[in-house]
Amino acid sequence: MIRVPAEPAGTFPDAWRHCVGTGRLDLALRRDYQDSLALLQREIGFRHIRGHGLFSDGMGIHRPYDHAGTRHVHHSFTHLDQVVDAYLSAGIRPFLELGFMPGGLASGDRTVFWWRGNVTPPRDLAEWAALVRATLAHLVDRYGIDEVRTWPVEVWNEPDLPDFWQDADEQAYHRLYEATAHAVKEVDADLRVGGPALSPGAGEGWLLRFAEFAERRAVPVDFVSRHAYSSGPAQHVPFGVHQTLAPAGRLLDQFAAPRRELKGTRLADVPVHITEFNSSYRPDNPVHDTAFHAAYLAPVVVAGGDLADSFSYWTFSDVFEEAGIPTALFHGGFGLLTHRQVRKPAYHLYAFLARMGRDLLTRGDDHLVTRHPDGRVTVLAWAPVDPSGATPGPDGHTLRLSVPVGGRGEAFLWRLTVDEEHGNAYTAWRRMGSPRSPRPHQIDVLHEASEPARSHRRLPIEDGRVDLPLTLARHEVAFVELSRVEDETPPWWDERRLLGREPA
Amino acid sequence: MIRVPAEPAGTFPDAWRHCVGTGRLDLALRRDYQDSLALLQREIGFRHIRGHGLFSDGMGIHRPYDHAGTRHVHHSFTHLDQVVDAYLSAGIRPFLELGFMPGGLASGDRTVFWWRGNVTPPRDLAEWAALVRATLAHLVDRYGIDEVRTWPVEVWNEPDLPDFWQDADEQAYHRLYEATAHAVKEVDADLRVGGPALSPGAGEGWLLRFAEFAERRAVPVDFVSRHAYSSGPAQHVPFGVHQTLAPAGRLLDQFAAPRRELKGTRLADVPVHITEFNSSYRPDNPVHDTAFHAAYLAPVVVAGGDLADSFSYWTFSDVFEEAGIPTALFHGGFGLLTHRQVRKPAYHLYAFLARMGRDLLTRGDDHLVTRHPDGRVTVLAWAPVDPSGATPGPDGHTLRLSVPVGGRGEAFLWRLTVDEEHGNAYTAWRRMGSPRSPRPHQIDVLHEASEPARSHRRLPIEDGRVDLPLTLARHEVAFVELSRVEDETPPWWDERRLLGREPA
């Protein structure tokens, strides 16, 4: 039995809600996307949102034209304004990622993804800098300098991978970063710029060399960023892949890496943002849809805040098209939500976190206990998994907590459960026959099947504490809330007089 | 094992959705009321709505004034238009009940209810007839004659009870009916008028005498109406009562009474509307809030359509103030929904009915089986109860059906459960300590606790049939849907390769 302390050990860090990932920015114009974001913000509430493609042609910002025999460039914000308006009206702010390269400014035609993001350096760094300045200046003009100063600005994405930056040319990235950071600061010295948004595979040297370059060239770096994924090699099937996963601790190692690597450098104390993380880095791995996935990630989202200032789940919605338009409702997408807003188990993991209290009472391998200002004590608990694929993992799990709720009498226990059978539309969808394009009635059932199981009961309080044994099912993530009962049952009430109860 | 026939026995009558009751009409101006009605119509979908107080002073229709030394009457529709607009925009139509008496037209000051509905005859029948004509004519002008012809017009409420009609004066009612019916027909001969809206306690003679009177005086009667309740005497406690109930069959007897009584009269074939029914006739009996109540009423709503053209659940919402403004969220109100739209078990009974198919396959003491045009077979099943209060009733119930779903392979089973623990916010509220004015967070939990339990699985199909054993918990009402699985799982899918499954 774990005796939960009655005095808080401090505040539970909410780095987990600092940022969330999204598919390419112009997807934010979609209705399904905006409805999903509204739901996400109502029930969870992230602070920032980060995605690729701000400067890609689907956003239509960089618009060269000829007039009177000369080349000119319009900077056009028709789409960007709609995207940012949508974010702010949903109560979330951009975490700007500057990339990829507009077609009219690209030095080559190499692209990434189905939607063809151009990954080549700019043909003209000055024209790129002008694009950055014009965009930031427009945002400041439209949304106000106080607002935009809260939006981090990240330069490019995973330049250490040739898929995302032609030849993974490190020197070229440094040049790009330098031009960009200066352009940002020319708009306003208090805008926050950072990078280098490294992939998990980037060797330690990359970040150190970035720090050295920044120091040598006196280039501003207000934060550093990298990504974290834990999957093994992809085994392809049509429209999908399978992968094994490293233990979840591997993700925490990656979260911790920047601070460890930068110790002693000029960047030792800048904020560290894990601007993408997930188990698999593939948008077509069915693991993302499962209860296993939520249980696998639970210890990561609970402990990550010790190691980094943010870690951004990649991504909030299956409205995401890097590998093409999905061909089935469940297709292994990154989303916490499917198309049409069916909640996945990992969504519930975040929704449970959002119901936790501010005060941290205790934390362990399989649990987190917090308290709200009004005295409610909340528990997040999860079952262990085997990510290797070698075994199906344990069938369930038990733990037992002594929870301080104060006072005497009884406590009201409220429990939400997500496991293989509950809060799990994926299981229902598989049982339905995996309908690629579910009928309206099937979508309704999937929405219902995605709701967690709920239960409640009363437990006795002794010495201000409740003895709480928890039995978790296979791959379960559970949320439990305990509150002392203030009984307003009137003195004349006799339960036995209610029909269907024990007769008087 | 009950072998459900594969061929439908006919269409399941939907008299259950023909009408629903409401508190006094001016409550329809409220936001909570309208939100509740919108929810009700989205998830259930009744056709008509009937409530008291159309002519009471809270609607402000009858407005006498003096001008130039003479008494005049304005007929004013400020509120009525808003009420009817609200109904139509929610997709429900009025079942007009003409009553009670406006203060300025009343012959006495006797009132009923906390809100003081005047129950005395008009001081002047001609002025009453003018009021009726003006109101109907206004409705026809505003909503169109085709629309208003679909709204039944009922004359007064329970004139056989002195509480509702001074001295229960039968002759006076006949006079009122006659004047009213003619006034209605003067507006349009195809408007449908009826009565006498008898209480359950009205002796058989009442209805016969009404038929004789109508025949003798050649008064139009387009339908007959009465009410049905099954509760025993009220045992009062502050803000509440307890009552025993007769077996549910007693309600069906009451539904059947008008046709039985009118056999051989001129009214033998007019439609019969049970314009109010419930177990207890008290708006402060906690039985209305329970799972027991849903299980008790299930056989009534399933069989009632054989006996009457409609039977109107009294009432859809706890926004209802006959005994005063409720002092607690759960207070034994008639509502399918509490204030703030928490669904009660009886709400789910209706919501389950609304998910049943058009084709009736079979029906029994504890079940109803129907089929949808797309082949889905739906089952409503319920556990027996003891309404006498002498015992708590059986702990559960089992039944077993052989369900024809056609084809081969497997069926997808989808089950919704409402019982003492699930779909039952009342149980949660009691466990919370019966908070009279729940905090916002408690209201959220009650909304969650009001959701039915959901489960799903696959069952084998043999000879086109599924063997469906059903185990019902105490006071459970269950909805089950079976559909043949059309499996779209691709040939390359290997479940064992999904993490957390049996390894390959």
Added chain:
Amino acid sequence: MIRVPAEPAGTFPDAWRHCVGTGRLDLALRRDYQDSLALLQREIGFRHIRGHGLFSDGMGIHRPYDHAGTRHVHHSFTHLDQVVDAYLSAGIRPFLELGFMPGGLASGDRTVFWWRGNVTPPRDLAEWAALVRATLAHLVDRYGIDEVRTWPVEVWNEPDLPDFWQDADEQAYHRLYEATAHAVKEVDADLRVGGPALSPGAGEGWLLRFAEFAERRAVPVDFVSRHAYSSGPAQHVPFGVHQTLAPAGRLLDQFAAPRRELKGTRLADVPVHITEFNSSYRPDNPVHDTAFHAAYLAPVVVAGGDLADSFSYWTFSDVFEEAGIPTALFHGGFGLLTHRQVRKPAYHLYAFLARMGRDLLTRGDDHLVTRHPDGRVTVLAWAPVDPSGATPGPDGHTLRLSVPVGGRGEAFLWRLTVDEEHGNAYTAWRRMGSPRSPRPHQIDVLHEASEPARSHRRLPIEDGRVDLPLTLARHEVAFVELSRVEDETPPWWDERRLLGREPA
């Protein structure tokens, strides 16, 4: 020509938006009311809302009952919670007025208004104090102490009038105030309590004696309050009255009275709230519906902030029933909005104020000029009226301003007009034939007719200034906005090539 200074004289006080009046509190449960409030807050944005009837029986708070042979009192917040939830979700906070007397606590049966607010002292001051404490404590529990501390608490309404306080018994009011103020402070010492909510007719002595009493008895008074109206005696017609008005300055005199009267007393420096004001104090005077009314009040709302900390327009909506349920859409109600949210001219006066800038540039008898942080200069201008009824007043009015917009080139002028013909649904309704219950199509037309006229043009800037001649129509209130044009017309644009323009 008035030369508007380029440097602000200070900030334009927004006392005008501090509070707005409402009909009795339980009307806040209505849909029309809530829709109206949402519109009001979206387009104008008041801070507080004040109305009668918090403790009247329609709110159902004070609920005596007998149990085991003893009288008890429940305090029930079923309605109050819904009302306050509605306010907060519309973005407005209560300005609590404690009154009238619950039936079960009243010492007599004297009532005011159609809805019968009981105006007698409590039978038992201790039971009244318990009611106050329980209500405030509940609000603090539900909404938090930080929130409730921002809600002023006013004791009773117009105790100097026998209609509102039996016999206008001053000593009895002092006793009530004392018991109430202490009860409020027992809940929290930082709650703000005040009074005495005097009528415009209260002699000077009333307030002084209140101050003396408060000092003598050491009773807390955190603010003082009174009302202001400017109408003469009522000349009755059925469902309406006519009245002449004093010049608008009379209202400002009343706003100024408390500070003047309290000079030298202990209450000299407490905030002064004019908790009700309007021209006529009658809810059935057609003047409220007219353009005349907006023009009459314009100088009051512009200057009032110099004299009082708030002045609360009585009331925001015609959903108001003191004289009975209105019998016609336009009936001379107090509302800025009619039933169903048709905007009246006075609504636009407030909506124009809400579009004014923070910086006050200048102010005069017929104009107010302000500037927004982004440089837009806004003008409110109004035509003079004759409130005596002796003449129809001047037909129009002209003024001329030299407006500093800075820079060079041209300015964009945007003008909104409300007068006898525009922004004036009342004129349209009269022309339609004064339909008491307008058809849906007529309501649509009235909504359209209530929109202000809009026009725009370009004006030259010379020496950083625009010469702005304004011609106002009869009873016009105009809003004008000037902003320097930043022309983005591309160099290749040739207006003459657009069809319908001068040919090239």
Added chain:
Amino acid sequence: MIRVPAEPAGTFPDAWRHCVGTGRLDLALRRDYQDSLALLQREIGFRHIRGHGLFSDGMGIHRPYDHAGTRHVHHSFTHLDQVVDAYLSAGIRPFLELGFMPGGLASGDRTVFWWRGNVTPPRDLAEWAALVRATLAHLVDRYGIDEVRTWPVEVWNEPDLPDFWQDADEQAYHRLYEATAHAVKEVDADLRVGGPALSPGAGEGWLLRFAEFAERRAVPVDFVSRHAYSSGPAQHVPFGVHQTLAPAGRLLDQFAAPRRELKGTRLADVPVHITEFNSSYRPDNPVHDTAFHAAYLAPVVVAGGDLADSFSYWTFSDVFEEAGIPTALFHGGFGLLTHRQVRKPAYHLYAFLARMGRDLLTRGDDHLVTRHPDGRVTVLAWAPVDPSGATPGPDGHTLRLSVPVGGRGEAFLWRLTVDEEHGNAYTAWRRMGSPRSPRPHQIDVLHEASEPARSHRRLPIEDGRVDLPLTLARHEVAFVELSRVEDETPPWWDERRLLGREPA
């Protein structure tokens, strides 16, 4: 003076609302698009919607893959279902256009538009037919056969132009049509299929040869379709063009052409759908944004229903990207609405049509007069324009009608005006300085500036008629409604007693 007959000449044909055009189908996933469509349907109400790109890669329907060494094709409806769901929930139905060619089925890489619609024939007609069958069968399965039978199915778009069909290969189109029509009919014989969706420039021979081919090969043709545009050659500027226009009658000639050309053929009596029409065929011609445009098209939309079964305005919204993402709010797009739903003058032309009555009273070169069932008489009137660009056209226009409203007394006149100054956000935008990305405050002003001017007055009725002189401003389109006043002003009302009126 034109004497409008009191008896209707028949029903005013509503072919004008049968169909409206849209940008490529996957734009329907956007929020701005769906909000615009909802507005359009609420205020106008079209029946069908037609756009390109159903089979283009942005819809993701045709999805080839390799498995076990063989090529297969998935048909995937992830996006299509969302698009059609959005249409139906907005109350509009698809007018299906089958095209362009999926990348995986194309025989070449020739594309049209910025978004690269592939315009080459299928590599494999059988695979194309399978795609058509699968898509129609899916729609029938999801939406029901009764629903889908109401959706016309058009084969390809403008195959007579090499831009839209490689080499404008007529034989290849016939082969495509034949395979497609049979595939459609295989799904259901009652689905309606047609073509050939000719461009305005297609010679007469094209349609005749299509009819001969259909007869010779016994290919089903349930309707014929062509397009109509009236613009001259494009004179390019950056991000825009200028063009002169032919007189509006040229459009009507094109509407009439199919029936004229097909006289005597087997297709003489099939319905004729003008599946696109507008003045200019360019999405970057500023004429689309002007009042001129509305006045130019008014006689076309009024008379078009005599000549064709539908004529589909191309397009309802500026959310349209054939020439790239628009770089400014007003950019000469086809839309009735701009991005963010600012109404253009042509929008109002349609909104005015939607307010006309069912009964046609009379029609002329500058007017249309209809009557509603409730007696309201409605007039649409418009000023003449000069489309040649040679002159700016007349400054205004007058007409005079004698309008039969019946009865005696007075009539209420309600008038809406759209001209250069009113209902014209384009003029306001130009005066603002043509801001490419307007600030939120500017967008608000543009929305206000887009509202028509409104006015009302009373006119005397003599001999059941109103003498209605109409003075139209430059390029004005006016809507006028006349209804007899049923005066409910009470006998005691004395206008002179209202303040600001003539004193008594």
